[in-house]
Amino acid sequence: SAPVLATPAPAETAPAVDEDAGLHKITSPIVGTFYRSAGPDKDPYVSEGSKVSAESTVCIVEAMKLMNEIQAEVSGEVVKIYVENGQPVEYGQPLFGIRK
Numbered sequence: 243s244a245p246v247l248a249t250p251a252p253a254e255t256a257p258a259v260d261e262d263a264g265l266h267k268i269t270s271p272i273v274g275t276f277y278r279s280a281g282p283d284k285d286p287y288v289s290e291g292s293k294v295s296a297e298s299t300v301c302i303v304e305a306m307k308l309m310n311e312i313q314a315e316v317s318g319e320v321v322k323i324y325v326e327n328g329q330p331v332e333y334g335q336p337l338f339g340i341r342k
Contacts, residue, residue: 268312276325293318
């Protein structure tokens with residue numbers, strides 16, 4: 243039964259690796275708090291499936307009371323959102339995956 247248990251694991255992890263391959267990652271330029279919208283009563287800037295251009299604002303990272311708008315920097319489609327709204331983020335942490 244050991245081989246039967248071992249076979250599903252590689253099959254499950256392979257698509258995740260392939261899915262992220264070739265995606266442009268938008269990373270956090272600073273340490274702060276990630277917000278998907280301009281305010282609690284506002285719609286998120288983007289969702290999975292949203293089309294963005296290089297100038298599109300995709301989120302805000304708040305650091306020391308400064309709201310830093312993060313732009314996509316590439317054109318494409320948002321296919322992954324790696325961070326939950328209100329979650330703390332680190333410098334260089336992936337926020338979004340964009341398929342060009």
